[in-house]
Structure formats: C-alpha cells, structure tokens
Amino acid sequence: MPSLFSVSNPATAFQWWFVVYVYVLPLLLYASWAALSLMDLNERARAGEPGSFAWGAAVLLFPLIGGAAYLLGSSRRLRGSSRFAIVFSGLIVWLVPLIVGLWLAGGPLGPKALS
Amino acid sequence: MRARRFMFTTANTRVAGTICGLLALVGAIGMSGCGKPEPKLTGTVLVSMADNSYSPAIVRVPVGGSVVFMNTGRNDHNVIAVDHSFSTEKTFGNIKMPPESMSELVFAHAGVFPFYCSFHATPDGKVGMVGVAVVGDVQYTPPTGNRGVLAVVDKATGVTRRVPQDYPTIQNGVDAANPGDLVLVDKGVYTEAVFVTTPSVTLRGVDRNEVILDGKFEIGTGVMVGGNGVVIENMTARNYTLNGFFWTGVRGFRGSYLTAYNNGDYGIYAFGSSDGLFEHSYGSGSPDSAFYIGQCAPCNVVLNDVVGAYSGLGYSGTNSSGDMYVVNSRFEHNRTGLSTTTFDIELVPPGRDTTIMGNLVSDSGLDNEAAGFYATETLAGNGIALVGTHTNRVERNTVLRSRNNGILIVPILDRHFWPSTRHVVRNNVVLQSGRADLAAGGFGTLGNCFSGNLYRTSLPWGLQTLNGCEGARVPIASDLSAYMTFFGSIAQIRMGQFKLNDYRTRPVPPPQPNLPGGAAAPVVPAAHVFEAAKPDLNVIRTPSEGAPIKTAMVSLQ
Numbered sequence: 101m102p103s104l105f106s107v108s109n110p111a112t113a114f115q116w117w118f119v120v121y122v123y124v125l126p127l128l129l130y131a132s133w134a135a136l137s138l139m140d141l142n143e144r145a146r147a148g149e150p151g152s153f154a155w156g157a158a159v160l161l162f163p164l165i166g167g168a169a170y171l172l173g174s175s176r177r178l179r180g181s182s183r184f185a186i187v188f189s190g191l192i193v194w195l196v197p198l199i200v201g202l203w204l205a206g207g208p209l210g211p212k213a214l215s
Numbered sequence: 216m217r218a219r220r221f222m223f224t225t226a227n228t229r230v231a232g233t234i235c236g237l238l239a240l241v242g243a244i245g246m247s248g249c250g251k252p253e254p255k256l257t258g259t260v261l262v263s264m265a266d267n268s269y270s271p272a273i274v275r276v277p278v279g280g281s282v283v284f285m286n287t288g289r290n291d292h293n294v295i296a297v298d299h300s301f302s303t304e305k306t307f308g309n310i311k312m313p314p315e316s317m318s319e320l321v322f323a324h325a326g327v328f329p330f331y332c333s334f335h336a337t338p339d340g341k342v343g344m345v346g347v348a349v350v351g352d353v354q355y356t357p358p359t360g361n362r363g364v365l366a367v368v369d370k371a372t373g374v375t376r377r378v379p380q381d382y383p384t385i386q387n388g389v390d391a392a393n394p395g396d397l398v399l400v401d402k403g404v405y406t407e408a409v410f411v412t413t414p415s416v417t418l419r420g421v422d423r424n425e426v427i428l429d430g431k432f433e434i435g436t437g438v439m440v441g442g443n444g445v446v447i448e449n450m451t452a453r454n455y456t457l458n459g460f461f462w463t464g465v466r467g468f469r470g471s472y473l474t475a476y477n478n479g480d481y482g483i484y485a486f487g488s489s490d491g492l493f494e495h496s497y498g499s500g501s502p503d504s505a506f507y508i509g510q511c512a513p514c515n516v517v518l519n520d521v522v523g524a525y526s527g528l529g530y531s532g533t534n535s536s537g538d539m540y541v542v543n544s545r546f547e548h549n550r551t552g553l554s555t556t557t558f559d560i561e562l563v564p565p566g567r568d569t570t571i572m573g574n575l576v577s578d579s580g581l582d583n584e585a586a587g588f589y590a591t592e593t594l595a596g597n598g599i600a601l602v603g604t605h606t607n608r609v610e611r612n613t614v615l616r617s618r619n620n621g622i623l624i625v626p627i628l629d630r631h632f633w634p635s636t637r638h639v640v641r642n643n644v645v646l647q648s649g650r651a652d653l654a655a656g657g658f659g660t661l662g663n664c665f666s667g668n669l670y671r672t673s674l675p676w677g678l679q680t681l682n683g684c685e686g687a688r689v690p691i692a693s694d695l696s697a698y699m700t701f702f703g704s705i706a707q708i709r710m711g712q713f714k715l716n717d718y719r720t721r722p723v724p725p726p727q728p729n730l731p732g733g734a735a736a737p738v739v740p741a742a743h744v745f746e747a748a749k750p751d752l753n754v755i756r757t758p759s760e761g762a763p764i765k766t767a768m769v770s771l772q
Contacts, residue, residue, distance in 0.1 A: 106674075108619050108700035109580075109596060109649045112712065115703035122699045205706040 114201070121198040126164065129190050133167030134159050136186065140170075140177045149176075261285060262346065264292040264312070265560050266509070267335040267463065267486055269346035278351040281321040286312045288560045289590065290334070290480065294320070297329045297340035325351030334435050334457055337410045342441025343463045367414045367444040367467065368395040371738035375399050385409045385418070385428070385438075392416045397738045400426050400450060408434045408455075414442040415467075415740035420450030421733060423472050424726045430455030430478070432719055437475070443467045444741045449730040453477050454719070459498070462488045469494075469741040472730040476500045477586075477721050481507045482526065487562075491516045491741065492748040495728065499524040500721030502588040504531035505549070510561040513537030513568075515745035518544060525584055525721045527591025529553050529576070532569055534561045539569040542750050543758075545576075550587045550595040552576035552614070557603035559630035567605040571612060573755035580618035586718040593704040596649065597623045603633030611757040614645040620654040621645035621670065624663055625697055634659030639684060642667040644757055653678050656697025663692060 107115040137159045145152040155174060158166040168191075171183045178186075260274050260281070266288035274282055284303060286292050291311035294303040304310045307318040310333070322328070328348040329340040336343030349355045372395035379401060382388035386409050388398040394415035402425040409428070411418065418438065420426025428437040428450065437452030437459045444467035451474040452459035459475025461484045462468040468491035475482035475498045482498030482505040485491055489511050498505030498521070505523030508516050510533065517540045523529025529546030530553035532539060546552040553576065557565035580596030587595065594600050596618030601607050603626050614621040622645055626634040636659065645652040645668055652670035655663060655678060664684035673679060675694040682688045707713055730736050 106650055106696065108703065112703065112707055114706040114710070114712070115700060117706070118699040118703040119696065122702065123695050201702065201706055204709055205702050 114204075117197070117201050121194060121201060125194045129194060130163045130167065133164065133171060133187070133190070136178070137167045137170040137175070140175045143177055263287040264294075264332070264344075265562070266290045267292070267332065267344045268562070269332075269344065272346040273349065273355075274346065275349045276322055278325050279321070279323060280350070281319050282348055283317055283319045284312070285317045286314050289314050289558075292332045292334060292344070294318070294330050294346075295333050295338075297331060297338070300328070301330075320348075322348060322350040325353050327353060327355050335463070337412065337439065337441060339412075342410065342412050343439065365394050365414055365442075367742060368740055369742045371395050371397065371417070371740065373738075377401065378405075379403070389413065389416060389418065394444075395738075395740060399734055402426055404429050406431055406434070408436055409438045411438060411440045411445050412442045413445075415444040415742070416442065417446040417448070417738045417740060418450075419446075419448050419730070419734070419736075419738075423449045423451060423474060423729045426450040428452040428455075428459075432456060432479075436461050437478070439463065440465060440468065446471070446739065446741050448472050449733070451475070455479065458482070458484045460484065462486070462491065464488060466490050467741040467744055468492075469744055471495055472728065473497070474724060474727050475505070476724050477718055479718055481505075482523070483507075483521075484509075485516065486510055489513065489515050490743070490745045492519065492744045493517075493521055494519045494748070495521070495730075497522045497524075497724055497727050498529075499526060499724050500586050500718050501526040502586040502715070502718045503591065504528035505546075506530045507532070508535040508539065509533045510563055511535050511537075511539075512563040514539040516540070517745065517748045517750060518542070519748065519750060520544060522547070523553070524548050524724070525586060527551070527585065527587040528594075531556065532566060533558050534564050534566050535569065536563065536565075536567045538745065538749070540750055541569065541571045541574060542752075542755055543573045545758075546574060546579075547577045548579075548582060548584055550580050550585045550591045551600055552579040552598045552617070554594060554597075554600040554602055555604040555607055556600075557627055557629070557633040564631075565603060565605055565633050568607070569604070570608045570610075570752070571599060572608070572610045572750075572752060573758060574612045575615075575758040575760060576612060576617075577615045577760065579616070581616055583714075584716070584722065586716050586721050588715065589705075589708045592708055592713055592715075593701050595704070596620070598645070598648070599623070600625070601635050601638050603627030603629075603635050604638075605635070606637045607639075609638065609640045610642055611755055612643045612645075613758050613760065614643060614652075615647055615760060617648045619648065619650045619700070620674070620697065621648040621652040622654070622668075623697060624655045624660055624693070625701075626657040626659050632659070634661070635663070636660065637662040638664075640665045640668060641684060642757065643669070645670045648672065650674065651697075654697045655693035656695060656699075657693060658698075660693035661690070664688065 107119050141152045264286045303318045331340040332344035336345045374396045376388045376398050378388040397417045400420045404427045435457040440462040443465045446469045448471040456479040458481045459478045464487045470493045473496040477500035482501045484507045486509045505526040515538045521544045523546045527550045529549040532555045555566050555569050576598040579598045598614035598617040598621045600623045624635045651672045651674035653673040665679035666684040
C-alpha cells in the first residue's frame with residue numbers, strides 16, 4: 101500500500117503544493133476542528149445540555165462544514181475570539197495558497213505542438 | 216471586406232479557471248458553464264472552430280454582417296475561402312489561429328462563400344473541416360448525399376494505377392482512380408500531401424519500409440481521406456507537421472501495415488469516422504497520440520495488433536463510443552500508454568463503451584523519451600487512463616512500469632464536468648507502478664469495479680477488495696490524491712517547468728513487417744469492415760512481456 105500522501109513523479113514543488121493544500125491540509129483542518137468540537141460537546145454532554153449528540157453527528161458527517169459551524173455558532177466553552185481565530189486562520193492558511201495555486205493552474209496552456 | 220481582430224486576455228480565462236477549479240474541489244456541482252468565458256459580441260454570428268469542424272458549418276449573415284470565428288478546440292485552425300477571397304491569415308495575421316483566439320470577417324457582398332481549414336480539410340472545401348457563409352438573401356441548397364457522385368463498391372475493379380510509372384505523383388494516381396481501383400506506389404520518397412476523395416480506392420505501397428511519404432516538417436498531413444471505404448496499406452508517413460494518415464468523416468476505412476513516425480500531431484488518425492480498422496501498424500513520435508479515434512458513436516472501429524510508441528499517448532480515444540475495440544496491441548515508452556477521454560471540444564460526449572483487451576502497456580512516462588504536449592503531460596506516467604468516460608471494459612492487459620499509476624480512473628473538467636463511471640477492470644496484470652497499480656481519483660468516480668487483477672498497490676487502499684465486480688461495493692471508491700496531480704502538472708506547465716521533447720527528433724522505428732503478398736496481395740475495399748474485423752474476445756489472452764502479441768482477428772486478405 102503506497103502512502104496516502106504520495107505525490108506524482110517527478111515530485112515537483114507544484115505537486116507538493118497541491119497535495120498539501122488540497123489534500124493534506126483539509127484533512128488536518130477536519131481533524132482539528134472536529135477534535136475541538138467534540139471536546140467541547142463532551143463537556144456540554146456532561147453538563148446535561150441538550151443537542152450534543154446531533155451536533156456530534158453533524159461535526160463528523162459533514163467534514164469541515166460541521167466543525168466550523170459548531171465552533172462559530174454553538175460552542176460554549178471556548179472564547180468567541182478563539183473560536184473565530186481557529187476557524188478563520190485555518191481557512192486563510194488553507195485557501196490563500198490554494199487560490200494562488202489554482203490561479204497559476206488556470207487559463208490557456210499554449211500551443212499544441214512545437215511546429 | 217473589412218476585418219477586425221480579437222484575442223482574449225489570459226487574465227479573464229485564468230479567473231474563470233480558478234473559480235471553476237474551486238468549484239470542482241468543493242464538489243463538482245453545477246459545473247455546467249464552467250470553462251472559457253463566452254464572447255459578448257453583438258451584430259455578428261459566432262462560429263466555433265472545434266477539433267475538427269466548424270459549428271455551425273453553414274452560417275447566414277446579411278450583407279455587411281460579420282462572422283466571428285473562435286477557436287474553441289485544442290488544435291490550431293484557420294479559415295480560408297475556397298476562392299481565396301478571404302482568410303483569417305489576413306485578418307488574424309497568422310496562418311495559425313491558436314486555441315481561444317478569435318478573428319472576425321465582415322462580408323460586404325452577397326453570395327455563397329465556401330471556406331475550409333487548411334490544416335484539416337481539402338483545399339476544394341469538400342472534405343474535412345469545411346463550412347459555408349451564405350451572405351444576403353441568396354438561394355443556397357446544401358449538398359446532399361455522399362460526397363461527389365461516386366458510389367462505394369465492395370469489390371475491386373482489378374485496375375492497377377502505378378506511381379510513378381503511370382502517374383508521376385501519388386496525388387495524380389489517386390485523382391485518376393475509380394472506386395475499386397488499386398493505386399500502387401513504387402519504392403521512393405514522396406514529398407506530398409495526398410487527398411483522397413474517391414471512395415473505395417486502395418492506396419498501397421510495394422514495400423512498407425521503402426515507400427515513404429515525407430513531409431519534411433513543412434507539409435501538414437501525409438494522406439487525408441474523405442472518401443468512404445478507402446484503404447491505405449504498406450507504406451510509411453514521416454515528418455509531417457500534423458498527421459501521417461488521416462481519415463475524416465467517412466464510413467468504412469482501413470489502415471494496414473502502416474508506419475507513421477515523427478509527425479507533429481497524430482500518427483494514424485480517424486475522426487468522425489465509423490466502420491473501420493487499424494491493424495498491423497506502427498505509430499511513434501507524435502506529441503499527441505500515435506493512434507487516435509475521435510468523435511464517433513457508435514464507432515464500430517477496431518485497433519488490432521498495432522504498436523504505439525514514444526508519443527504523448529500510444530492510443531487516444533476522445534468521445535469515441537460504442538463497439539470501439541483496442542486489442543492485442545503494444546503501447547510502450549509513451550507519456551501515457553493509452554487513454555479514453557471525454558472533451559467538450561468534440562461532439563458526442565461522453566466517451567463510453569470501449570473495450571481494451573489483451574494489450575501490453577509498458578514504460579509509460581518512464582524514460583522521458585516520448586514526444587508530448589501540455590495535455591499529455593497532465594496525464595504523464597499512467598499506463599491506461601480512463602478520463603471522464605463511462606462503461607469501458609479493461610480486461611486481460613499487462614501494464615508494467617508506469618511512472619505513476621498502472622490503471623487510473625479520473626473525471627475531467629472541461630466546459631462540463633465529466634465523471635468517470637461504471638468501468639470494469641478485470642483480470643489485468645498491473646505491476647511495478649511508481650505510485651499505484653490501480654488508482655481511482657476525483658469526484659464522482661463511482662460504480663467502477665475491479666476483480667481478478669494481479670497488482671501490488673492501489674489508491675485508495677483496498678480498491679479491488681472493496682469494489683469487486685461481484686457483490687456489494689462500498690461507496691468510497693476514490694480519493695483526491697490522483698486528481699491533485701492534474702492541478703500540480705498544469706501549474707507546472709504554465710510556469711514553464713517541464714521540457715517538451717521535440718517530435719522531430721524522436722527515435723526512428725526499425726523496419727516493420729510488410730503486407731503479406733506485397734504488391735500482389737488481394738485488393739479489398741473497406742466495406743463492412745467492422746463486421747469482419749470484430750475480435751473474438753474469448754480467445755484473447757493476457758500478453759506477457761517479450762512474447763509476440765497474439766492476434767485474434769480474421770485476416771481480411
């Protein structure tokens with residue numbers, strides 16, 4: 101079984117760029133947002149607050165969107181500024197390089213043959 | 216006649232590409248309409264120049280009106296009046312209009328103006344990429360029926376027209392031929408572009424390796440065929456800036472014992488054509504593909520016992536669907552061994568129902584000796600690639616030493632998003648791939664099944680185990696890792712970070728086997744070709760490296 105994070109050969113900087121910003125980083129964001137959300141939900145559940153199970157399902161079943169929605173909209177234990185920082189800094193770190201890469205990859209590629 | 220010239224800026228296209236790329240990443244939803252921005256011109260008629268046809272082919276404009284020609288394909292095109300009264304060479308400033316370029320022609324006088332693309336049609340405007348501008352309130356009745364008045368025949372006439380003994384050039388011989396005649400070409404190097412419009416002609420060389428059409432890197436296509444039922448056999452075409460042998464818009468064709476090498480686009484090529492066979496032929500050194508079947512549904516086409524080498528793709532089938540067979544062949548040292556692809560730039564998408572069986576595909580993208588261009592580079596390093604197509608059958612092939620993936624299934628984003636679905640990948644030997652022997656990537660890559668393949672690695676893990684052709688399958692049948700390489704490759708290309716091998720300097724193939732019987736072989740016009748050539752799939756075996764390819768077809772000779 102090859103590494104899930106393998107890149108095409110030759111493994112140029114652009115190959116790594118897209119593997120990191122399209123593939124690896126979204127997974128890391130999903131994992132971190134989900135982990136923070138579930139920790140928060142666990143404390144809510146212990147406090148007997150309703151809705152923990154539904155939110156937990158949403159966080160796990162809707163990657164990125166579920167975690168971001170919970171952290172921005174329903175988290176109780178984390179401070180608001182922290183929650184916004186976690187979500188938006190994550191999005192900036194992910195999307196800005198991704199958009200730059202897609203910008204570079206967009207558009208016409210040139211003539212077909214060397215003739 | 217007045218003329219204006221337009222050109223898109225790359226910035227607009229780049230924004231659209233970025234947005235569409237983001238849309239593709241978030242789910243490939245609503246992709247219709249993504250791609251290049253449409254021109255906003257009023258008071259004009261827009262004609263798209265696709266690969267290789269005008270759409271619409273017949274356009275009506277008022278006197279003083281204009282037609283904007285936009286190259287929506289991936290090849291260079293142009294517009295030349297048959298009477299040479301206008302051309303995009305004058306209005307655009309170059310004989311070649313590259314992809315996404317535009318040029319406007321204004322028609323000041325009433326009349327009927329046939330035109331053609333000098334790269335993809337005959338100069339008489341009758342065959343290939345041709346169109347008509349009808350200006351003003353004039354009568355125009357499109358031609359109907361078969362081209363010309365000559366009918367296809369099933370049987371040879373027994374007449375042999377010899378080149379150069381009877382006719383000084385191949386074109387002279389072909390022009391003199393009637394349906395069912397043999398044009399027999401003697402040994403020699405012929406610097407010609409031959410157009411065959413008479414149906415059921417057989418064009419044959421006396422020796423495959425010594426009857427050579429040579430374009431000297433100045434002439435477009437070696438032999439272009441626009442007549443039904445035409446056979447070309449036992450000769451070589453080399454050093455053309457476009458294609459070696461090219462059939463376009465025909466029903467009934469056959470290419471046997473042909474060699475095409477170091478041509479600037481395709482080696483042996485059929486477009487918009489059906490009921491055909493390429494067999495016992497060799498193509499190499501083409502930046503696009505050594506063998507190409509484009510835009511047909513149903514195709515009823517067989518490739519049997521061919522070798523594609525040192526090209527961007529050994530075989531490429533774009534929007535070629537239905538009774539399309541690639542069997543018993545070898546594809547070696549190409550950027551990508553073979554692929555089936557869907558593109559919006561050709562008609563009848565998506566590509567589907569191709570059988571790929573009994574082929575040996577090796578060293579794809581491995582040694583960097585192949586010719587190529589940007590699109591083949593995005594796929595480079597894959598043995599068999601199924602790109603945005605449906606319901607292909609990939610069975611009993613041997614795929615070795617692919618630089619990246621042995622067999623790869625991915626969607627494609629052109630003007631629409633085309634997922635790659637319901638392929639059957641069974642009983643192949645796929646080994647020694649650099650990244651994964653079996654790989655499925657991207658969104659919408661669903662309904663594909665894998666059984667009985669001998670392989671070591673897959674992406675995602677468990678691809679065959681979890682997606683067998685019998686029983687239940689899990690819905691997670693692909694990941695994004697293979698897909699991401701496309702974005703990486705495209706960015707790399709745009710930044711000029713990869714090297715294109717010049718097709719003019721690719722390896723010259725060794726001498727190839729001649730047509731059995733040579734000049735005296737029976738003459739069989741290409742009628743009902745598929746009926747006779749359809750392979751018996753039951754007798755096709757998985758090839759092993761070093762062993763001769765076993766052919767399973769019934770000889771037409």
